[in-house]
Amino acid sequence: MSDNREFIDEFLVESSENLDQLDKDLLALEADPADPQRIASVFRTVHTIKGNSGFFGFSKLGALAHSGEHLLGKLRDGKLRLDDRVAGTLYSMVDAVRTILQSIETAGNEGDHDYRELSRTLAAVAEQSHAAVEVTAAPSTPATPVEPPSAKPAAVESPAFEPIVAATPPATAAAASPAPSPSATVAATETTVRVDVALLASILDLVGELVLARNQLRSVDSDDVAVQACAQRINVVTNALQETAVKTRLQPVEHVFSRFPRTVRDLAVSCGKEVQLVIDGADTELDRSLIESIRDPLTHLIRNAVDHGIEPPDVRAAAGKPRAGRLSLRAFNESGRVTIEVSDDGGGIAFEKVREKAIARGLVSAAEAAALSPERVLQFIFEPGFSTAAQVTSVSGRGVGMDVVRTNIEAIGGTIDIHSVPGRGTTVRVHVPLTLAIMPALVVRCGSERFAIPQSAVGELMPVSRDRSGPRIEGLADAPVMRVRGRLVPILFLDQFLGIRETTACRDEGTVVLVRVDDHEFGIVVDGMQSAADQFRCRDLLDAASLSTIVVKPIGGLLAGLGLYSGATVLGDGGVVLILDLRGLQRIARLPPVAREPEAALVPSAEIADRYLICGTPTGRRVAVPLAEVVRLEQYARDKVQVVADRAVVRRGEGFTPLADIDEVLGRPSCPASQMVSVVVIDGGDGGVGLAVGAILDVLAAESPMQPAAATGVSGILSLGGVATEVVDLRAARRHVAIEA
């Protein structure tokens, strides 16, 4: 058999596609049991499987397919009508065939399971046909709803399922819509070929090369009209070629969606619910590597919707809704990304239950919970192990779920949001990038280098403001943070961190790129943005004006091992630019996490009021400055300190910051020791007042109420970190500067 391996692989791939088609055909047949083309298609598929299994000597598979073919033959000849029992039996056969194929693929044999019982059932169902012949005397009449025999189990009794596929183009409609023309199906298979993915990738690489060569050609000065015309022509063709090559990576989400009608049908039956699935936009395209990544999250969302969202028929009827719940699966392009929406018209999410559960799990206190908005409450659903399902069912409700869904979606650079109206239903939207190979990114400048930051992670951009009107970076010794609408977000200075330059002087310009990965949020300080007007590659592919669309290229194990870069890209000017690995940066820089707590667990300003910056004086004393009064921390080389009109100042932008020596404030002679001056800037005057200290040591919370003290320049004594520490009287410091003037 090993000699046949190549043929068997081909057989497996082909059969797997055929089975998917079979599922669709059977679903369509349930809706329209008399469609002769569908029956013919199903018959052909099963016949092919039977033939191939005979060729390879898979006897179990052959026997099963034979029984199925026999049953389908009766259907085709109009001797049997497709009712729930027949359909159920055929589904069982499809599942069994799939199991055998999987076993062949993984183990190389058909497995130990015995399928003779199923074969007998298939035969029995086929034989019951004789009794039905009279009933179906006129098979060509239009289909009327099949009345299920009254003796059936309740769950199967209702015509639980009816697939409706809206607005799909012919190629995909052929697979799913109720009345396709067989010629369309045939045509679809004839116009496609199998191509090795590696080959496609190399084509894309070569096109990238061509684009660069094109760019160079454009920059060549030539007065020759013929050369110019030729260059123009090459330009146009290259653009078109690039766009086409990129499209070869894309596949319609149909590949994922096609399994869902069957999934929903089975779920509806097992939950005793009636569900109508509406699929829209199955032709929306997505990178083939992402198609597989969204399958599991979407399946999970669909399970949730059927199991928890849509109510049992009686409950729905009592609430004045149609007995059959409506589950809508919609895909569409939106601002360069693909949005997939799973929405149901079920009972919605019970906010109160979520709130109670969040309190019970200690995620939030009762008082805080009461103040949270419904949108915020819904976010708890994404917490690990969070489930509001009253009981665990075989389908869902085991508490693993939405957090995994979110993790999986975010792993491919996507986002997820959820909306719910009690009594009206729930909508979950998943936004994913078109592709991972090409993505919108922000190109930032840092020193003489440029870096790309994936746009999916970028929250907002903020200028580092010169004055104190905008958001500012507060230095807590070596843990700088920025206050963003109440959150304290850790800050990473990219130039320092990457060693691009030594930051010693005061820096007035820059931009903070606020990024979010997993549960971490942090700001990256860069010099600025690459100007948006630069000629980026495949700029026209996506509608992302201020961002550039980059082609991600691997950088190899040697550099990937650093954990700082996730890849590289080539910009339109030919420059190679590294893509920052934000997870890696966060990890390597050991940035403290900032949990996603928009309202609840902020550091209240009251807490800041209790905290003190601990400094050492040049003479070795330990003093404290109330953190609430600290504007920023700076460090200067001693020769930057100028004396202007008898005042020690440091230049800051166009202005000056007056400096007060800590020892002098405390009534001691000043003792300039080191070459560097550490400055704690406090409020006062236009440029603030600088307190020149020896060293910045720590930030600590007060452990005792302040004790009065009589010493000069000291407002009191506090226990900080178990050590009695003098608190600098900042009024004295301000006075000190003013007196000197």
Added chain:
Amino acid sequence: MSEPTIHRCCTFRVGEACFALPADGVVEVLRGGSLARVPRAPEGVLGLLHLRGRIVPIIDPAAQLGISHVAEPRATHLVIELQDDWYGLVIDEMLDVVEIPADRVEQATTPATEASSDALIGVFAAQDRLVHLLDPQRMIHSLTRLRPQAPERQGVSHGRP
């Protein structure tokens, strides 16, 4: 080193020494252009080059081979393929492709290249010079061991606006 009788090797010069790499692993030889710097890269990685759709790390082998010579960024790049990845070596001059009989390769003992660790797998005495045989894989691997001096958590962040 024993089973193939003859190695086909590309020879090249770095500083004063002559080295050889298996010829079938050589992708391309090109004049060096400007490189994109990689902050915090391992020592010896000079930067990145874009070559035919691939991003190629450019490596200065001098440090690993114990040659005190610092290659100019614009020297010749010898691009080799290693497990689907491409690496560019900065060399001073490309020499001939030579065929080296395995039995004439001797154990490397040259003191000048003692620091070169295990990348050096043998020495072959050509007509007019000594050729050092390199194992490209060991050479690249030894780079990953040469970790950069990682700055600890970003230094005290003074001097901000």
